Amino acid sequence: MSALSLLPARRSVPGVFVALTLTLTIGWLVVLLDGGQLFNQSTTVSLLHVAAGLGLVAVGQTLVILGGSLDLSVAYVISLSTLVAAETMNGSDGAVLPAIGLVLVVSAGVGLLNGLLVTRFRVNAFIATLGVGLLLKGYLDNGYDGPAGTTAPSLVHALGYQRIGPLPVSFLLLIAVTAAAWFALSRTRFGHHLVAVGGDPEVARLSGVRNDRVLVTAHVLCSMCAGLAGIYLASRLGSGAPRVGTEGLYDLESIAAVVIGGTALAGGRGGVIGTVGGVLLLASIDAIFNQLEVDAFFKQVIRGVIIIAAVAVYARRAMRKAA
Amino acid sequence: MQTVQPRSLPLRLPRVRPGGVLPILAILAVLLVLVGIRQPDFLAPQSLMSFLGRSAPIILLAAGQYFVIVSGEFDLSVGSLVTAQVVVAARLIDSDPARTWPVVLLLLAFGVLVGLVNGLITTRLRVPSFITTLGMFLILVGAVYLWSDGAPKGGLSEEFRRFGRRAFEDVPLLGRVPYALLVLVVLAVAAVLLMRSDFGRTLVAVGDNPRTAELSGVRVWRTRTFAFILSGLAAAVAAILLGGYSGVSFQAGAGLEFGAITAVVLGGVALGGGRGAVVGAMLGALTLELLFALMNFYGVSGALRSTVQGAIILLAVAVSATRSSSR
Numbered sequence: 001m002s003a004l005s006l007l008p009a010r011r012s013v014p015g016v017f018v019a020l021t022l023t024l025t026i027g028w029l030v031v032l033l034d035g036g037q038l039f040n041q042s043t044t045v046s047l048l049h050v051a052a053g054l055g056l057v058a059v060g061q062t063l064v065i066l067g068g069s070l071d072l073s074v075a076y077v078i079s080l081s082t083l084v085a086a087e088t089m090n091g092s093d094g095a096v097l098p099a100i101g102l103v104l105v106v107s108a109g110v111g112l113l114n115g116l117l118v119t120r121f122r123v124n125a126f127i128a129t130l131g132v133g134l135l136l137k138g139y140l141d142n143g144y145d146g147p148a149g150t151t152a153p154s155l156v157h158a159l160g161y162q163r164i165g166p167l168p169v170s171f172l173l174l175i176a177v178t179a180a181a182w183f184a185l186s187r188t189r190f191g192h193h194l195v196a197v198g199g200d201p202e203v204a205r206l207s208g209v210r211n212d213r214v215l216v217t218a219h220v221l222c223s224m225c226a227g228l229a230g231i232y233l234a235s236r237l238g239s240g241a242p243r244v245g246t247e248g249l250y251d252l253e254s255i256a257a258v259v260i261g262g263t264a265l266a267g268g269r270g271g272v273i274g275t276v277g278g279v280l281l282l283a284s285i286d287a288i289f290n291q292l293e294v295d296a297f298f299k300q301v302i303r304g305v306i307i308i309a310a311v312a313v314y315a316r317r318a319m320r321k322a323a
Numbered sequence: 324m325q326t327v328q329p330r331s332l333p334l335r336l337p338r339v340r341p342g343g344v345l346p347i348l349a350i351l352a353v354l355l356v357l358v359g360i361r362q363p364d365f366l367a368p369q370s371l372m373s374f375l376g377r378s379a380p381i382i383l384l385a386a387g388q389y390f391v392i393v394s395g396e397f398d399l400s401v402g403s404l405v406t407a408q409v410v411v412a413a414r415l416i417d418s419d420p421a422r423t424w425p426v427v428l429l430l431l432a433f434g435v436l437v438g439l440v441n442g443l444i445t446t447r448l449r450v451p452s453f454i455t456t457l458g459m460f461l462i463l464v465g466a467v468y469l470w471s472d473g474a475p476k477g478g479l480s481e482e483f484r485r486f487g488r489r490a491f492e493d494v495p496l497l498g499r500v501p502y503a504l505l506v507l508v509v510l511a512v513a514a515v516l517l518m519r520s521d522f523g524r525t526l527v528a529v530g531d532n533p534r535t536a537e538l539s540g541v542r543v544w545r546t547r548t549f550a551f552i553l554s555g556l557a558a559a560v561a562a563i564l565l566g567g568y569s570g571v572s573f574q575a576g577a578g579l580e581f582g583a584i585t586a587v588v589l590g591g592v593a594l595g596g597g598r599g600a601v602v603g604a605m606l607g608a609l610t611l612e613l614l615f616a617l618m619n620f621y622g623v624s625g626a627l628r629s630t631v632q633g634a635i636i637l638l639a640v641a642v643s644a645t646r647s648s649s650r
Contacts, residue, residue: 121641124594126397130581131637138630252457265451297473300465308450308458315449 015317016261016277019310023281027288036291043287044166049236051283052170053229055276057250058257059174059181060225062275063218065258066185068198068267069118069125071219074226074254076136077107078245081230083140086149086240093154103227110136111223115216133251144242151234160235170232174276177225181272194218198267226250257282260310344603346643347590351606354613362620369498376490376501377568378612380405380561382605383507384579385586386514387557389604390550392587395530395596396445396452398551400459401558401583404437405576407467408562410475413571417477426483430559437463438555442548452551460580468573475571487567503564510560511605518601526550530596585636586611591643611635 024038031038057074064071081103088099110132117128151160162169185191193214196204205211226245233244245251255265261278263270285306289299358365365371384401391398408430415429416422441459445452490501517523529536529546537543558576565575584594590607592599614635615628623631 117637117641122644123637123640124588126594127584127588127636127640130584131633131640134581134629134633134636136633138627138633141626141629142624252460256454256457259451259454265453295469297465297469301462301469302465304458304461304465307461308444308448308455311450311454312444312448319449 015313016274016281016310020277020281020284023284023288027284027291031288031291034292038288038291041166043291045163045168046290047283047287048166048168048171050286051276051279052168052174053232053236053248054250054253054257054282055171055174055279056177056229056232057226057254058261058275058279059178059272060222061254062258062261062263062270062272063181063185063194063225064125064215064222065255065263065265066198066267066270067194067215067218068201069215069219070129070255070265071114071222071226072126072129072251073110073114073133073136074222074229075245075249075251076133076140077110077223077226078230078233078248078250079140079242080110080136080245081107081227082234082237082244083144083148083240083242085231085234086151086238089150089152089155091150091152093152096152096155099152100231103231104224107223107227107230108220109223111220112216114223115219118219119212119215137246140242144240147237147239147241149234149240151238151240155231155235156238158235159232160238170236173228173232177228178272178276181221185271190214190217195268198269200268253282256307259314260307262314343591344600344606346639347603347606347610350589350639351610351613354610354617358613358617358620361617365616365620368496372497372500372504373490374612374616375507375609376503378609379501379503379507380565380568381579381582381586381612382608383510383557383561383564384583385590385604385608386511386601387554387561388580388583388587389514389590389592389599389601390526390553391452391547392584392592392594392604393530393596393599393601394526394547394550395533396547396550397456397584397594398441398554399453399456399580400437400441400463401554401561402576402579402581403460403463403467404434404555404558405562405565405579406573407463407576408433408559409566409571409575410467410471410573412483412562412566413475413479414471414477416480416483418480420480420482423480423482427563430563431556434555434557434559434562435552436555437558438552439548441555442544442551445551446544446547475573477571479566479571483563484567484570487564487569503568506560506564510557514601514605522546522549527597530598532597582611582632583608585632589636589639 028038057078061071061074084103084106085099088102089095114129114132117123117132118125159169159173164172185194193204193209196207196209197211197214201211229250234240237244257278258270258275259265259278260281261270261274261276263274282303285303286299289302355366365374388398388401411433412426412430415426437459441452441455444450444455486502486506490499492499494500525536525541525546529541529543533543562576569575586608587604588594588607589610590599590603590605592604611632614631618628618631
């Protein structure tokens with residue numbers, strides 16, 4: 001964890017892991033009193049599956065938020081990616097690699113568009129990515145009424161359901177992507193530049209950072225992460241689903257996970273490790289409530305409260321530090 | 324970043340500049356001409372009046388959203404608030420006409436309360452408004468489903484619905500004037516007057532530079548909280564009109580927050596605050612509605628609505644952004 005403090009502006013241990021530990025402990029006790037078992041094989045596995053999907057998106061989202069931007073189009077990129085993947089594969093194992101390649105290219109294209117709108121055309125990130133999201137939504141609404149395409153059985157098996165011990169392959173994929181993002185942020189020039197741009201664009205520019213290029217790269221990476229999440233969901237569902245991204249609220253939830261993980265919404269401060277903590281926290285709450293058979297709608301209310309409360313706690317800390 | 328002099332604000336409105344209303348008026352005029360060519364009947368007083376009445380809710384939401392955006396924040400909770408209001412109204416009224424007015428008052432109070440909570444959490448607890456109102460969105464949607472066990476219950480009384488669907492008949496020259504249009508006109512005038520008052524100037528100053536405003540004695544948190552309250556109130560009125568016009572469903576307010584934000588931005592209001600006019604925001608909403616009507620006349624599939632909305636908003640913002648940077 002100490003590696004997190006490599007960047008000067010960062011906190012040592014994100015508070016989210018304290019919250020995660022507390023939540024899991026309390027949740028475990030409550031579920032135990034309720035006569036259940038929080039950490040049995042099937043609940044743990046399903047918790048990690050939930051975390052894998054949201055996590056892939058949230059790690060990408062962390063990159064753009066660190067750079068002071070935002071991506072509201074991820075939910076549609078996910079839906080689009082499941083369709084591109086499933087329709088390209090069309091049930092044949094031989095087409096897995098081309099399909100994955102195509103998804104990454106398409107999602108990178110969307111990211112490029114987002115990035116160029118934000119940098120070259122100076123459109124506010126909120127509006128730019130919302131607009132691109134709406135473009136994709138129209139395409140999806142117009143072209144698809146329901147599931148389409150078939151995911152190759154080998155991919156369904158490997159990425160959707162295969163696991164090593166209690167760890168699903170998809171969660172290992174999340175760990176790999178997180179590690180790569182962590183490395184990029186803390187050890188490469190791109191990472192340092194990105195944090196600098198998010199912290200103060202003008203200062204970054206004057207110190208010779210090419211802000212535009214850095215931000216466009218972050219947007220491309222963010223969309224590609226959403227594309228990966230789409231491939232994962234396609235392998236889970238067995239087909240392309242035109243509304244899976246929006247119904248899962250992946251846009252707003254991923255931003256929530258990033259912010260709960262301690263990354264400042266304004267950019268320049270935070271990291272992917274905290275984001276994974278945020279994702280695990282949201283997934284744990286989900287798992288605990290499922291075990292307690294809490295009403296799904298009540299779960300959503302609690303979710304809203306937790307998101308606000310978590311960010312309020314961070315804001316309080318920052319205020320105290322500043323004082 | 325050019326410096327803005329808050330004192331000259333009321334005079335800035337008519338001139339062409341970022342935040343001015345002329346561009347949106349031009350777009351509106353072009354759309355009107357296009358509609359006129361395709362469907363001349365549409366421009367007859369009768370259908371124009373009913374179009375304006377139908378557009379009243381989104382125009383009001385745009386005005387509400389404007390107050391929040393010009394003060395430098397966001398309100399993503401309005402769509403869910405409209406849904407919650409409509410569902411709550413149906414359940415409480417339960418088709419009993421006698422309960423109409425108490426419920427209307429309750430809805431307005433509910434709107435104020437949600438705005439107050441949004442505002443206080445954002446300003447006092449320093450949670451970014453994006454997160455506050457996103458959380459509120461989740462809470463309201465969850466709560467309203469929870470409270471009604473997944474399906475809307477009860478029903479609206481005819482007295483309640485008349486605000487959204489009835490009209491003054493046989494008005495000279497205009498024909499039929501919907502109640503909703505009257506509500507819209509009154510509230511729009513009130514909004515414009517409010518923006519010309521001290522409060523309006525303070526609101527813009529807070530959005531332009533909160534630090535400067537704070538140092539010159541403005542209580543920023545109070546101003547911003549009031550903006551959220553106005554947005555909540557606008558959502559309450561919009562819900563009353565929408566519930567009357569289209570009835571009760573969980574989809575009543577779906578996506579309205581983004582529609583309102585689109586309209587505000589289309590009207591030349593800068594996200595981040597400090598620039599733009601409330602008239603622009605309302606015209607933006609009207610333009611958006613007119614655009615959808617036009618698409619309808621040209622037989623464009625309803626599924627493509629969002630694509631067009633997305634393209635328009637990107638185009639409008641990109642054009643205004645490149646223009647303001649080239650000055």
